[in-house]
Amino acid sequence: MTELDGNSLAGDLAEIFARDMTAARFTCGGCRHTGAVATLRVWTPAPGVVARCPRCGDVLLRLVHTGGSVLLTLGTTRLEVPR
Amino acid sequence: MVRAALPGRLSWQAATVSAVREETPSARTLILDIPDWSGHLPGQHLDLRLTAEDGYSAQRSYSIASDWPGDGPVEITIQRLDDGEVSPYLTDVVQAGDQIELRGPIGGWFVWRAAQPVPVLLVAGGSGIVPLMSMIRDRGRRRARQPFRLIYSVRTPQDACYADELRRRVRDDPGLDVHFVYTRKAPDGWPAPPKRIDVATLNSHGWPPDFAPDVFVCGPTAFVETAADILVALGHDPKKVRTERFGGK
Numbered sequence: 001m002t003e004l005d006g007n008s009l010a011g012d013l014a015e016i017f018a019r020d021m022t023a024a025r026f027t028c029g030g031c032r033h034t035g036a037v038a039t040l041r042v043w044t045p046a047p048g049v050v051a052r053c054p055r056c057g058d059v060l061l062r063l064v065h066t067g068g069s070v071l072l073t074l075g076t077t078r079l080e081v082p083r
Numbered sequence: 084m085v086r087a088a089l090p091g092r093l094s095w096q097a098a099t100v101s102a103v104r105e106e107t108p109s110a111r112t113l114i115l116d117i118p119d120w121s122g123h124l125p126g127q128h129l130d131l132r133l134t135a136e137d138g139y140s141a142q143r144s145y146s147i148a149s150d151w152p153g154d155g156p157v158e159i160t161i162q163r164l165d166d167g168e169v170s171p172y173l174t175d176v177v178q179a180g181d182q183i184e185l186r187g188p189i190g191g192w193f194v195w196r197a198a199q200p201v202p203v204l205l206v207a208g209g210s211g212i213v214p215l216m217s218m219i220r221d222r223g224r225r226r227a228r229q230p231f232r233l234i235y236s237v238r239t240p241q242d243a244c245y246a247d248e249l250r251r252r253v254r255d256d257p258g259l260d261v262h263f264v265y266t267r268k269a270p271d272g273w274p275a276p277p278k279r280i281d282v283a284t285l286n287s288h289g290w291p292p293d294f295a296p297d298v299f300v301c302g303p304t305a306f307v308e309t310a311a312d313i314l315v316a317l318g319h320d321p322k323k324v325r326t327e328r329f330g331g332k
């Protein structure tokens with residue numbers, strides 16, 4: 001497993017949101033820490049990608065590629081986006 | 084997987100490798116001819132995808148080394164990891180004329196914007212020089228006035244990418260300083276034994292925190308962590324220290 005940061009999510013997120021998301025700010029639901037998505041700690045390939053709060057380690061986002069779609073989980077909400 | 088390109092939506096496209104250039108014994112630049120490149124900001128990257136005949140595919144990110152004067156090729160520089168899956172293919176196998184699949188430009192946070200009127204500190208470990216070089220090239224082309232300092236950590240003098248160009252720019256681009264840190268072997272006559280980047284390096288060759296510089300740190304994960312921790316301990320505002328981790332130890 002390689003440790004990266006939120007910059008490495010930029011391409012996958014831009015495919016979904018049609019804009020850059022690395023400069024977007026997150027607020028961690030666990031510890032209320034805020035920062036740019038680029039500063040999340042990212043573990044890959046986990047299966048898929050897991051992004052955690054750099055302060056408390058809570059999982060904030062998961063991204064999994066399946067055959068024809070990308071599954072994006074933000075907190076408890078899961079989005080399935082066709083590729 | 085045919086899909087009409089939606090405006091603003093990032094799609095995979097085919098690019099042609101128009102030439103290759105050896106940078107060091109283990110790093111190579113690919114010069115890419117990308118048909119509909121929209122231009123990029125220094126610090127952005129692209130994603131590259133390799134697909135085998137059996138459908139297995141591997142995807143990796145590579146920073147853009149070139150700046151963007153409005154047209155021209157896009158360059159990436161790849162450092163070979165001997166046990167790597169993708170990088171040895173890009174450094175040893177790919178040739179001029181080959182096609183590769185990519186998407187980009189990507190990223191909007193780890194970028195230098197020439198309109199930002201403050202000094203800049205660039206801290207590179209190994210291949211982390213690549214996006215920082217795009218910033219240095221952009222600054223040079225614009226004749227931008229923000230003073231830049233680059234601290235570039237390499238194992239040995241032979242491992243420095245863009246060495247000749249950096250030497251030339253230190254001579255010709257006013258306000259650009261470059262300081263090398265050698266971790267395994269220093270050049271003959273170098274005043275210090277090989278060492279890793281430390282508090283003294285960042286203190287003497289960086290900007291004082293009161294100058295509130297924009298700081299960009301890039302390289303292997305452990306290098307980025309060490310450098311960013313030292314910078315914050317020296318008093319730099321964590322919000323002004325932008326980092327990009329390339330993975331690895």
Ligand SMILES: Cc1cc2nc3c(=O)[nH]c(=O)nc-3n(C[C@H](O)[C@H](O)[C@H](O)COP(=O)(O)OP(=O)(O)OC[C@H]3O[C@@H](n4cnc5c(N)ncnc54)[C@H](O)[C@@H]3O)c2cc1C
Nearest residue numbers: 008143144145146161162167168169170210213329330331
């Ligand atoms: C946003 C972004 C931009 C990047 N830009 C560049 C670039 O401009 N040039 C470049 O050469 N690379 C860059 N990388 C790293 C690149 O994406 C690949 O991870 C790298 O080429 C290794 O891929 P591989 O398939 O050869 O190795 P893998 O098969 O993925 O890994 C082989 C082994 O090397 C380790 N490893 C992975 N990455 C590194 C590393 N960077 N340093 C040391 N060990 C490592 C792994 O943990 C593993 O043990 C970038 C990464 C990111 C996230």
Ligand SMILES: [Zn+2]
Nearest residue numbers: 028031053056
């Ligand atoms: Zn948190």
